[in-house]
Amino acid sequence: MSSSTTSEKGSEPSQVTFRFRCIGCGSIAGSAAQDFRCADCGNLLEITNSSWNSRNPAALKSLWRERRTLNEPLDLSGVWRFRELLPAPDPEQHVVTLREGNTPLYELPQSSRATGVPRLYAKHQGMNPTGSFKDAGMTVAATFARQAGYGWVACASTGNTSASMAAYAARGGMRSLVLVPEGKISWSKLSQALDYGALTCQLRTDFDGCLRLLQELVRRAPVYQLNSINPFRLEGQKTLAFELLEQLDWQPPDHIIVPGGNLGNSSAIGKALLEMLEIGLIPRLPKLSIIQAEGANALVRTLREAGGSRLVSVQAETRATAIRIGNPASWEKAVKVLKATGGACEQVSELEIAQAKAEIGAEGIGCEPASAVTLAGLKKLLRQGFVKPEETVVLVLTGNLLKDPDFTMEFHRGTLFQGTADEQESAKLNRFRHPPVVIDATLDAVMKTLEQAEKSDSTHSNV
Numbered sequence: 001m002s003s004s005t006t007s008e009k010g011s012e013p014s015q016v017t018f019r020f021r022c023i024g025c026g027s028i029a030g031s032a033a034q035d036f037r038c039a040d041c042g043n044l045l046e047i048t049n050s051s052w053n054s055r056n057p058a059a060l061k062s063l064w065r066e067r068r069t070l071n072e073p074l075d076l077s078g079v080w081r082f083r084e085l086l087p088a089p090d091p092e093q094h095v096v097t098l099r100e101g102n103t104p105l106y107e108l109p110q111s112s113r114a115t116g117v118p119r120l121y122a123k124h125q126g127m128n129p130t131g132s133f134k135d136a137g138m139t140v141a142a143t144f145a146r147q148a149g150y151g152w153v154a155c156a157s158t159g160n161t162s163a164s165m166a167a168y169a170a171r172g173g174m175r176s177l178v179l180v181p182e183g184k185i186s187w188s189k190l191s192q193a194l195d196y197g198a199l200t201c202q203l204r205t206d207f208d209g210c211l212r213l214l215q216e217l218v219r220r221a222p223v224y225q226l227n228s229i230n231p232f233r234l235e236g237q238k239t240l241a242f243e244l245l246e247q248l249d250w251q252p253p254d255h256i257i258v259p260g261g262n263l264g265n266s267s268a269i270g271k272a273l274l275e276m277l278e279i280g281l282i283p284r285l286p287k288l289s290i291i292q293a294e295g296a297n298a299l300v301r302t303l304r305e306a307g308g309s310r311l312v313s314v315q316a317e318t319r320a321t322a323i324r325i326g327n328p329a330s331w332e333k334a335v336k337v338l339k340a341t342g343g344a345c346e347q348v349s350e351l352e353i354a355q356a357k358a359e360i361g362a363e364g365i366g367c368e369p370a371s372a373v374t375l376a377g378l379k380k381l382l383r384q385g386f387v388k389p390e391e392t393v394v395l396v397l398t399g400n401l402l403k404d405p406d407f408t409m410e411f412h413r414g415t416l417f418q419g420t421a422d423e424q425e426s427a428k429l430n431r432f433r434h435p436p437v438v439i440d441a442t443l444d445a446v447m448k449t450l451e452q453a454e455k456s457d458s459t460h461s462n463v
Contacts, residue, residue: 018087020045020231023333034218036229043332046271047231052085057280060084064246078102079136079239085275086140086235094147096172100135101239103127105247105394108363111375115382119392121253122360122374123244126367126400130192132322133237133265133398134164140236141226142168150224151175154217156210157227158261158321159189160399165226166196177223179203179210186321186404206316208327228264229329237265238272244394245282252286254391257374257381259398260290260299260345261323263334269396270337286394289343289386290334291377293318293370297347298328299335308335319407319416320353322370322399344386348376351422351429354411358432361408366401412436 020029024043036045064082067075074080074092078101089095105123112120125133142165145153154177155165162178169176178193182202193200203210211227218225228234245252256273258266269288276282292300296316305312316326328334338345348356356379357372374395381387401408410416412435417426439445 018047018049021048023336032231034225035215036225036231044229044330045231046333047087047235049087052275053278055084055279060279060281061246061250064242073097077139078243079139079236082239082242085242085279086239087144087232089143089147094143095139096142096146096168097139098129098135098167098171100128100139101243103240103243105244106363106365108360108395110363111359114359115379116389117378117382117387117391117393118389119253120378120395121393122363122365122367122395122397123240123247124365124367124397125240126371126397126403128164130160130163130167131400131403132160132164132368133240133396134160135168136239137228137233137236137264137268138164138168138226141230141232142172142174144232145224145226146172146174148224150222152177152221152223153226154179154214154223155226156180156207156214157185157193158207158324159185160322160403161227162198162200163189163192163196166193166198169198170196175199177201179214181206181210184321184324186406188405189321189403207325208313208316211327211329227329228262228267234264234268234271234330234333237268238275240265240396241269241272241276242281245276250282252282252284253394254286255289255343255381255387255393256286256396257289257291257378257393258396259320259323259370259373260292260334261296261325261328261370263290263299263328263330265396265398266290267330267333267337270333270341274337274340285341287343288337288341289377289381290338290345291373292345292347293320293323293353293373294347294349296320296324296326298326299331300345300347302331303335303338303345308339318353319350320369320373321404322368323373344381344384346377346380348373348380349422350417350420351426352376352379354416354426355429355432357407358411358429360397361401362432365397367397368399368401368403369407371395371397371399 020032022038025041067081076099077097108120128135155161156179166176176198178198178200295318298314301312314326316324356375417423
């Protein structure tokens, strides 16, 4: 598959050809099967392009920076702005975009003081159009589904993927099918898929069961799969790393810490880091570390019990619904990335996730529970000495606070751990809770409540 693209400012038109390469045996395929696996060994495929490593890094940096001032549809996208390192559709009119990417990099002053890490940042992918990092990958995958002429696209999802896919399908004039586990998805995420017109099926199984059924479906029906095993998804998601390094003036941080669910995002970021090093965009690799919930720790167990040689599946259970996955599809890619960058893989408890989420919220930016594993994991990696306080750390926040408002409300009302084994221990989190206060509608009552809050709150004494 190939396409032509013309760069701005006198650049010569170039024929961009990409191929599918097996991450296991390394064999090259001219096209990808619907399950995106190698016909020889069954491993997942990824996209490769031999012309990428011949690019001029200084020219790329200048071109990408200039595009930030332009108003063409592709330049307004924080994904397609980096199109020299993406598979290019033919023609570019096929591109399906909602102006994704361009997400902020925040400093975290309160968390910096609490952890003792002065240079601590959060790359907030929850500021994408549908509220999660999925949009960066979906714009590329939906574009190639549209180019291939598919009328239907489909995904199995714990919520964020379904919202993103439904939005991009609607934008691209395609219909979408969503398979979600019944009762194990945030209503706010499900409502997005419904509003964007998806045919939504709640299945009496978990995410892994939904994914297995989807893979059977796409072999029998003309439906294009848009889960993260689709290598076009990872190509879009890797632009997070390009944008992050640009925001840091191309000076790599020491650590990038990512939540681990189906492991496509960490795989994509790792792929981007390796490509940037090869091209010469960065002088060294950051360590990419992956954090999972204790109740959905398949990668942690895979590394500890099997040395990364085989997947150790788990029955996933965590309130961080976006990473409630026990059989992650991209585990082999994630193992490869961890080894290549020298990163770590850790797990954190439900209490640690809840506390970290409240602490990120206190910074005024907020995130969904799955994103908060990054801050909780950082604390653990600091205690282990893997991360040094003087190092630069970037936490990747994958989803918006409004993705799971029930978690937030239950936490602040004190009911999140009610009836669980953590109920008694959760009392130590009371200082992070800010429940609504019901009082009489009088000035005196408001003044008294204000005075009490002033006396009891030391959080804002020196912001």
